[in-house]
Amino acid sequence: MRLKLEQQVINIVRKKRKSLPREGVRKLKVSLNDEFSKANLKVGRDNLFNILRKHNMLTLRKKTSARTTNSYHRFYKYNNLIKNMKVTKSNQVWVSDITYIRTVEGFCYLALITDMHSRKIIGYDLSDSLELKGCVRALNKAIYQAKNINKLIHHSHRGIQYCSNVYTQILKRKKIGISMTEENHCYEQCYGRTCKWHIKR
Structure with a gap:
């Protein structure tokens, strides 16, 4: 009797999945209430979940995040220059990062280019890809608006965008020190600070 019930449920679900292949158990239960009633089936949400799991019919969650850092590349990775530094003024350390x-x-x-002391965003660029151009545009905006970048340090993770020759050459031409995290970890990069970002226009 149990196997017959399971087979009826599976047949109904397969038919429904032809039109809605990604529908999860909760929504599936609601949309199939009428079908179950017509077949004189009493199927609760937990029971439906167990049947679908038993027969490998649960839907997989779509990826909900995007990877922004690729540290496996041929470019030189710079040392962390700010690990024990006390930041006391603006334009002493800029922190760069990419978010999605x-x-x-x-x-x-x-x-984003954020001033570590004031925590203001001083350069930014929004694009539809992780190409280097977006990071370069953000950096150029920050440099353009900066009044004094003498002894400035640029700190970032070890992603390919920040290690690339194009990006580091801009920093070197402007005599900006290059610092990078020892690990690709946001807390190492910002040292656990809660960044209150404000776009500086």
């Missing part, structure tokens, strides 16, 4: 923004059409990528 989920939209209905996919991911957008926001490249």
Whole structure:
């Protein structure tokens, strides 16, 4: 009797999945209530979940995050210059990073340059890819608006964008020190600070 019940449930679910292949158990239970009633089946949500799990019919979750860092590359990785540094003024250390923004059409990528002392965003660029150009545009914006970058240090993770020759050459031409995390970890990069970002126009 039990196996017959399971087979009836599976047949109904397979039919439904032809039109909605990604529907999870909760939504599936609601949308199939009428079908179960017509077949004189009493199927609770937990029972439906157990049947689908037993027959490997649970849907897999879609990836909900985007990877922004690729540290496996041929470019030189610089030492961490700010590990024990006390930051006392603006334009002493800039921290660069990339974050993603989920939209209905996919991911957008926001490249940021943040002043470590004031915690203000002084350079930024929003693009639809992780290409180097976005990071370069953010850096150029920060340099353009900066009043004094003497003895400035640029700190970032070891991602390919920040280690690339194009990016590091800009820093070297401007005589900006290059510092990178020893591990690709956001807390090492920002030292556990809660960044209150404000776009400086």
